[in-house]
Amino acid sequence: MARGLLSGKVAVVTGAASGIGAAVVERFLAEDARVIAVDLADQVPGPGVCTVTGDVADPATWRRVADLARTEYGRLDVLHSNASVVVRAPAHELSEHDWDRQIAVNLKATYLAIHDCVGLLREARGAVVLSSSVHALAGLPGHPAYAAAKGGLVALGRQLAVEYGPHVRVNTVLPGPILTSVWDDISESDRLRSAAATAAGRLGRPDEAAAAVTFLASDESSYITGACLVVDGGWTAVKDSA
Numbered sequence: 132m133a134r135g136l137l138s139g140k141v142a143v144v145t146g147a148a149s150g151i152g153a154a155v156v157e158r159f160l161a162e163d164a165r166v167i168a169v170d171l172a173d174q175v176p177g178p179g180v181c182t183v184t185g186d187v188a189d190p191a192t193w194r195r196v197a198d199l200a201r202t203e204y205g206r207l208d209v210l211h212s213n214a215s216v217v218v219r220a221p222a223h224e225l226s227e228h229d230w231d232r233q234i235a236v237n238l239k240a241t242y243l244a245i246h247d248c249v250g251l252l253r254e255a256r257g258a259v260v261l262s263s264s265v266h267a268l269a270g271l272p273g274h275p276a277y278a279a280a281k282g283g284l285v286a287l288g289r290q291l292a293v294e295y296g297p298h299v300r301v302n303t304v305l306p307g308p309i310l311t312s313v314w315d316d317i318s319e320s321d322r323l324r325s326a327a328a329t330a331a332g333r334l335g336r337p338d339e340a341a342a343a344v345t346f347l348a349s350d351e352s353s354y355i356t357g358a359c360l361v362v363d364g365g366w367t368a369v370k371d372s373a
């Protein structure tokens with residue numbers, strides 16, 4: 132595997148404590164980036180990693196992140212906005228609080244991040260990678276706020292690419308079924324059903340999503356901006372009825 136794709140770069144990764152975010156941190160470090168890892172959960176700092184414990188929906192978190200990037204590293208090259216929360220319920224059973232929280236964490240947080248970090252990203256001619264979902268493309272029961280936020284991120288990613296080009300590239304990944312803790316409360320039979328609904332015939336691994344994020348964060352994708360990359364093993368390509 133190629134190494135050094137992010138040599139000399141400083142990257143912020145949110146939702147870094149578990150799942151895809153943790154796999155992205157691991158891969159970014161392997162590619163020689165230095166990482167500011169942001170999560171609600173406490174994390175252990177390590178070589179090349181500064182940690183920030185905070186809520187991505189809180190503007191104060193982003194002031195801390197931007198200050199840290201400026202004072203610790205003097206630059207910011209990559210922003211991976213990945214933290215997310217999901218509350219499963221049909222719209223008529225979803226509380227207003229749970230609607231607002233999902234929109235705040237899954238959508239508004241990216242606006243807050245850009246608001247405080249885009250100056251640094253422009254200086255570095257940086258790259259932003261947003262984490263949307265296949266929920267932006269297909270309706271699945273029980274995800275009204277999550278899907279609305281993820282659809283909003285696709286539009287926001289395009290908007291930011293136009294707004295901040297040519298200095299900053301902005302792209303969006305749309306993961307499909309990737310086996311992380313969000314699958315913990317999903318039964319084995321439902322997992323098998325989801326796996327069978329992909330062309331790949333299996334659920335994805337966090338490192339496979341991280342590979343797509345790394346590509347979009349690196350100069351390997353230097354002429355790609357305002358784009359969406361679906362990472363779903365062909366889940367959105369499959370339709371098994373006429």
Ligand SMILES: NC(=O)c1ccc[n+]([C@@H]2O[C@H](COP(=O)([O-])OP(=O)(O)OC[C@H]3O[C@@H](n4cnc5c(N)ncnc54)[C@H](O)[C@@H]3O)[C@@H](O)[C@H]2O)c1
Pocket residue numbers: 145146147148149150151152169170171172185186187188213214215216236262263264265305306307308309310311312313
């Ligand atoms: N796993 C999948 O099947 C799948 C499918 C489609 C999209 N995605 C998207 O991929 C991204 C990563 O998903 P995952 O499966 O790794 O999730 P995960 O639940 O394993 O990890 C999410 C992380 O975000 C953190 N987090 C939650 N709310 C936060 C907040 N307010 N502030 C800071 N951190 C917060 C959590 O503590 C956790 O560490 C998300 O954007 C998710 O919507 C995942």
